[in-house]
Amino acid sequence: MTKGIRIRAWVILASFFILIIHGLPGLPQAQSQPLASAENNADFAPPSAYIRAFDANEMLTEYPLAPADTSSPRASLESFISLMSEANRLVLEAYEANRKLLDLGEESALTDSQIDQRIDLARVLFDRAQEIFDFSGLPTATREETALENIMLMKEILDRIPLPLPETIPGNPAGSYTYDVPDLPDRWTLPQTRITLQKDENSGYLFTPETVANIPNYYEQIKDFPSHQGATQDLFQFYTSSPGDLLPPPWYVWIENADPWLMEVYEGQTVWQWIALIGLAVLLTAAFLGLRHWHVRRPVPLHAARRKLFHLTLPVAALLALQLLQYLAVEEINITSHVVIGLNLVIEAVSWALLAIIVYLIIDFVAATILSQDRYRETLDASILRTGFRILGITAVLCLLGYGATRLGIPLFGVIAGLGVGGLAIALAAQPTLENLIGGIILYADRMVRVGEFCQFGEFVGTVESIGIRSTRVRALDRTLVTVANADLAKMRIVNYTRRDRTYLRRFFGLRYETTPDQLRTILMDIRAYITNHPDVMDDTVRVRFLGYNGTALEIEVAADILKSAYEDFLAVQEDIFFAIYDIIQKNGSGFALPSTTAYFAKDKGLAEERQKAAEHKAEDLRGAHELPYPSYAKTSCTDNSAPSAPETTEEAYKDGKTAAAR
Incomplete structure (x- = not known):
């Protein structure tokens, strides 16, 4: 019972699909309408009706700079069809003649120079035809390759669709160059299509960016339709399946004579192109990895500038490998369609990133070369120069990346606006860093300290070891390394001992109370004479005086300017003076007061x-x-x-x- 129900269910389902395929009885059937053509519709004309016969060589000889006539929709359409038809004829003639010369040495009606002349003329005509398109919507990085493909696709599209009678299109025929015709529409769309020509104030009537963007889709829809011109060779398929630039190289004959499966098309490329592209990519990748392996095993130079050059090797090699891959893939293998767009976008993006890295490393190398000089070693000038070069490198990187983004089709103004908002957020978050940066600039402008100088910073003293744009490192007297932010350092009271032109000596000595006045006078005279005659003392600054009585001693002061700026040299002179003072005091029968108490006993005689x-x-x-x-x-x-x-x-x-x- 269950089995019978299942069978009936399958029969009903099958009948339903049959009705869908063949149509339900009693319902009107959708009839496929044949594409209108010039043969069965008097309102349409074949593409040949738009062709203006001309000799390309004669035209370019007489009018080498004459642009395509885009004065009206009719002029633009006729100019494009005429230019592409003539270019198509020249390319195919050159190809057939070249093939006869290469294939078994057959005779050809054209010589090598005539073949090259036809290819050159075809390139000029292709350039003229590109003037009728608005390619502003295409990325700059792929515009050159995709523009030629788009005009070839548009030719094949126009060859396969019905075109209106030329006289029904607004404007004068091609070649009139009458741009002042009144009452012409700003936009004109080819009947029964979405192919649109729009007036541009500077360039005339051009195919719109929307039309350009949909050209590959239009071609995919009608590529199997017959050509109204009766052409046996699809120009676009010929161009995309053959290597080289319009004219295939000699080795292409081997591929044409090989197995047919090599010419089968997958994703817009023939099998042999896929094999060549993948093989080329693998070969270049293997070469780069080999170079990287050799580079990693090499010893890194100790010199800073040579080390920067050492790091430049791999980015330069990677950039050269990518450019070689792009040249061989586009110019020799002739990768086209969406594959070349993706390939060019990836190579372009990576190339601009590598170029930015290379420029930054070159600027870093220049900075290292300059800073390797002894006068810049670990000084504030070196920090400022290093930071300046770093800012220059970052600026160059941003400019290169911004320009590269525009070539990839990324709007630069949007990127700048985003960077402005992000920069504001970063500035708020990095406020302490900016304060230190400004503090470093203040230190550089005022030149408060330098590396190697002995200074007092607030409550601690030490020797400056390095000055950066963010912080300064000081070696304290106990050999600890103190790092001070430049923003804090700029606010400190800094005493720079190293920059003294001379050192001030002032000391106090206490003599015993048993010292008589004449002893004291003699001691003062001898000390003054010795210090005045010392070669490292400014004689007019010497001061040796008896200051008075304190609780424990007769106090004398010794002061003078020592002609030494270095602290170690000052200590040596001070030591010499202290030894001399000791000898003078001992020689005159006195001595230094000791921390003791002396009691004197005498008979009290009363008052006088x-x-x-x-x-x-x-x-x-x-x-x-x-x-x-x-x-x-x-x-x-x-x-x-x-x-x-x-x-x-x-x-x-x-x-x-x-x-x-x-x-």
């Missing part, structure tokens, strides 16, 4: 009564004369030549006092 009374009488006299300056100072000074004199020696002061200051 005579001097006490004299002082009291003096005060009474001044009080009686209302001249006593206390508690308010008098306007006149009080002097008394009869006042007692100070003790003459230090020993008398000690004897008169009950105790003396302890040291």
Whole structure:
């Protein structure tokens, strides 16, 4: 029971598909309408009706710079068909003649020079025909190759579709060059097609970019239709299946005489073209990998400039390999259609990227060559130059990539707008880096420090080891490496000891209180004489003075300018002076005050009564004369030549006092 149901279901399904294929009974059948042609429709004309007979050699001789007539839709269409028909005839004549010469040495009606002349004339006519198209929608990188293919495809399309009568198309015939005809439409579309000619203010009526973009699709739809001109050879198929530029090279005869399967077409290319392209790519890839293997095993040069050249080898080799692949694939193997578009786009993109890398490395090499000089070694000038070259390299890379993007069809203004927004975000995120960059510029402009200088930065001191555009490295006295951001360094109080023209020496010494005044005078004179006569001391800056009494010693000051800027040299001179001071103090019977306490014991003789009374009488006299300056100072000074004199020696002061200051 189940089996019978399944059989009936399959029968019903099969009947349904048969009805779909043959049409349901009672319903009107869709009839395939034959393509209108000039033979069965009086409103249409064959392409031959548009051809204006002319001699290409004579025309180019008399009017070598004459452009195609695009003054009207009719003139543009007639010019294109006439130019392409004549170019097609010249190419096929040259090909047949060349084949006879190469194939078994048959005689030909044309000589080699005549064959070459026909190919040259055909190229000129193809260039004239390209003037009737607006190729602005094609990427610049592939425009040259695809433009020739598009005009060949358009010729084959127009050969296979019905064309209106020439007199029904707006405008004057080709060759009139009447661009001032009134009431011409801005756009004109070929009847029953989407092929459109649009007026351009500078170039006349051109096939629109939309039409150009759809030419391959139009051709695929009608490529199996017969040609209205009765042509036996499809110009586009001939061009895409043969190597070389219009005229195949001699070795193509071997392929034509080989197995027919080599001429079968897959994805727009013949089998032999696929084999040649893949083999060429594999060969060049193997050669590059071999070079890379050899390059990696080589020792890297130690010199910076040579190391940059060493790194240039692989990018240059890769660029040359890609250019060789593109030349052989396009010019010799003649890869066409969408395959050559994809191949050219990939090669173009990679080539511009490699070229940008090469230019950056060349700029880096120039920078390394300049910075290898001793005067630039690890200085701020070197950092600025290195950064300047780096910015120059990045700018060159961006320019090259931007230009390469335009050749690939990427709108540059959109890229710039995107970079502007992205640059703003990066600038906000990289604000500390920009601050350090500005700080580095400030350091360079003010030239505060240089490499090798001994400075004090805020609370620490050290020797500058390197100055970068972002940070500065300082070797501290304890040999630690301190890295300071340039933005912070520019705000610090910097004391540069290395840039002193001379070094200031100022020291204090304490002598024992037992030193007599004459001893002190002699010591001061001897120290002053020695320092003044020292060859590394500026004599007019020497100062040796007795400063006074402190709690432990008789304090003297020694100051002078040492004629040494280097700190080590200054320490040597200072050491020499300190030894001399020590010898002078010892020679004069004194010594340095020690951190101790000395108690002096003596019999107390009381106060001097005579001097006490004299002082009291003096005060009474001044009080009686209302001249006593206390508690308010008098306007006149009080002097008394009869006042007692100070003790003459230090020993008398000690004897008169009950105790003396302890040291």
